[in-house]
Amino acid sequence: MRACIISIGNELLRGKTVNTNASEFGMKLTLCGYDVVRGLTVMDDSDEIAWALEVGMESADLVLTTGGLGPTFDDMTVESVSKALGLSLTADPVTSERLRKRYAKLGLEPTPERLKMAMIPEGSRALQNPVGAAPGVFLKVHNKMIIILPGVPEEANAILDSIMDEIRIRGVEYYSESRYLKGVMESSLVRIVNTVMKEMDSKVYIKSHPRHSETGNPAVELEILARSDTKQHAMDLVKSAFSMVLEQLNEGKNKGQE
Amino acid sequence: MRACIISIGNELLRGKTVNTNASEFGMKLTLCGYDVVRGLTVMDDSDEIAWALEVGMESADLVLTTGGLGPTFDDMTVESVSKALGLSLTADPVTSERLRKRYAKLGLEPTPERLKMAMIPEGSRALQNPVGAAPGVFLKVHNKMIIILPGVPEEANAILDSIMDEIRIRGVEYYSESRYLKGVMESSLVRIVNTVMKEMDSKVYIKSHPRHSETGNPAVELEILARSDTKQHAMDLVKSAFSMVLEQLNEGKNKGQE
Numbered sequence: 355m356r357a358c359i360i361s362i363g364n365e366l367l368r369g370k371t372v373n374t375n376a377s378e379f380g381m382k383l384t385l386c387g388y389d390v391v392r393g394l395t396v397m398d399d400s401d402e403i404a405w406a407l408e409v410g411m412e413s414a415d416l417v418l419t420t421g422g423l424g425p426t427f428d429d430m431t432v433e434s435v436s437k438a439l440g441l442s443l444t445a446d447p448v449t450s451e452r453l454r455k456r457y458a459k460l461g462l463e464p465t466p467e468r469l470k471m472a473m474i475p476e477g478s479r480a481l482q483n484p485v486g487a488a489p490g491v492f493l494k495v496h497n498k499m500i501i502i503l504p505g506v507p508e509e510a511n512a513i514l515d516s517i518m519d520e521i522r523i524r525g526v527e528y529y530s531e532s533r534y535l536k537g538v539m540e541s542s543l544v545r546i547v548n549t550v551m552k553e554m555d556s557k558v559y560i561k562s563h564p565r566h567s568e569t570g571n572p573a574v575e576l577e578i579l580a581r582s583d584t585k586q587h588a589m590d591l592v593k594s595a596f597s598m599v600l601e602q603l604n605e606g607k608n609k610g611q612e
Numbered sequence: 613m614r615a616c617i618i619s620i621g622n623e624l625l626r627g628k629t630v631n632t633n634a635s636e637f638g639m640k641l642t643l644c645g646y647d648v649v650r651g652l653t654v655m656d657d658s659d660e661i662a663w664a665l666e667v668g669m670e671s672a673d674l675v676l677t678t679g680g681l682g683p684t685f686d687d688m689t690v691e692s693v694s695k696a697l698g699l700s701l702t703a704d705p706v707t708s709e710r711l712r713k714r715y716a717k718l719g720l721e722p723t724p725e726r727l728k729m730a731m732i733p734e735g736s737r738a739l740q741n742p743v744g745a746a747p748g749v750f751l752k753v754h755n756k757m758i759i760i761l762p763g764v765p766e767e768a769n770a771i772l773d774s775i776m777d778e779i780r781i782r783g784v785e786y787y788s789e790s791r792y793l794k795g796v797m798e799s800s801l802v803r804i805v806n807t808v809m810k811e812m813d814s815k816v817y818i819k820s821h822p823r824h825s826e827t828g829n830p831a832v833e834l835e836i837l838a839r840s841d842t843k844q845h846a847m848d849l850v851k852s853a854f855s856m857v858l859e860q861l862n863e864g865k866n867k868g869q870e
Contacts, residue, residue, distance in 0.1 A: 367648040369639030381627030393653030425799035541683040
């Protein structure tokens with residue numbers, strides 16, 4: 355199953371905010387068994403949100419959006435998604451009641467901007483926000499899952515955590531491990547990595563991350579990933595691959611190739 | 613002028629790496645006068661890179677890619693971009709020579725994987741990398757600028773910095789300022805922000821970032837941005853907008869609206 359993450363907000367595009375949500379959610383969806391295949395960052399603009407949603411639904415089974423759920427004029431995610439899907443908006447009664455109570459307690463009016471946060475697309479489910487005001491939204495359309503989350507990381511993570519069990523793909527376990535290899539050049543690893551991935555029949559994915567200049571004082575973080583039906587088997591695959599890589603690296607060194 | 617940033621790498625999608633490049637480059641391009649309109653994160657896959665390039669060239673005048681320039685099997689950005697644009701690859705003589713010398717100094721062979729890093733699309737210019745092995749690439753095609761940078765932040769930033777003056781849009785100055793407003797709810801700002809943006813004829817852009825729970829112990833970071841032909845004028849616009857927002861907030865408080 356494939357996933358696409360859509361991040362909404364001008365502040366992300368002009369670099370005001372580092373998109374930690376995309377990596378946090380990417381990791382969580384990966385651990386739930388999904389292949390995260392595309393990430394899109396778009397402006398606070400209804401057409402741009404509609405474009406991203408279309409690309410997301412073409413690319414993936416699960417589309418997760420983050421950002422644009424607050425009370426301000428440029429928070430337009432729910433409205434834009436609903437419009438793009440041809441769905442009308444209805445007030446979620448639980449959220450409306452909660453918002454009214456929260457603002458009343460502070461002696462404040464339930465203005466239309468504030469109550470806007472309770473509006474969700476018809477046929478969707480509000481995902482209660484234990485941290486902030488705007489709820490998340492869970493929606494199934496055309497056999498696709500759509501999850502709409504706020505942009506504030508604490509709120510979005512709390513909501514996503516509450517549905518992890520529901521969206522988890524059963525029988526797909528993921529394992530990854532990294533090792534820091536000092537004195538190893540990324541370019542020396544290329545053939546070894548290719549050989550090991552082939553020998554292991556592509557059951558593992560090996561990625562090297564240069565951690566120092568290739569020709570200065572080289573160092574590489576070697577990361578090996580595997581998916582399997584059990585955690586133990588995924589782990590065994592990763593361990594075998596590490597042994598093979600390290601063995602071939604040592605052989606190379608002994609032969610004086612490096 | 614519009615810009616699109618393409619980030620390439622499976623590690624970004626599955627959340628292994630936080631995409632600090634996208635925000636760093638987003639900020640630099642904004643300061644150079646560009647509107648960064650879309651961000652795309654794609655896998656280490658030739659078709660995905662081609663897709664992102666197509667979307668980028670449709671959306672923007674400047675397309676900047678980051679990642680996939682190293683020596684490993686999944687570093688395929690330059691090759692994929694060349695293929696997508698129908699350009700052949702040629703070895704950049706300066707880079708080839710530099711790579712040969714660097715590896716020779718270490719007593720290492722100039723393997724095809726290592727020399728791959730000197731290959732650039734015909735008609736492009738290699739952007740020398742003062743930190744690492746793979747150079748960046750600068751390319752003009754169909755009236756669009758394409759800048760290809762490595763994924764390692766220090767390398768990519770050093771290369772981008774070296775061409776900032778060349779890509780800077782003359783006569784477009786950008787200014788932004790943020791203030792932390794304690795005790796102010798984002799939902800209370802909505803109408804004020806709308807009024808001020810309208811009164812200032814949309815010459816400023818005002819964005820509020822909630823920094824604490826809306827109904828708990830509220831706090832908002834209020835950010836005001838402006839573009840103008842001089843830095844001083846952009847700054848004046850921002851200062852005026854801040855005065856107007858703060859004045860209206862105080863008026864509201866005095867009237868007991870909040």
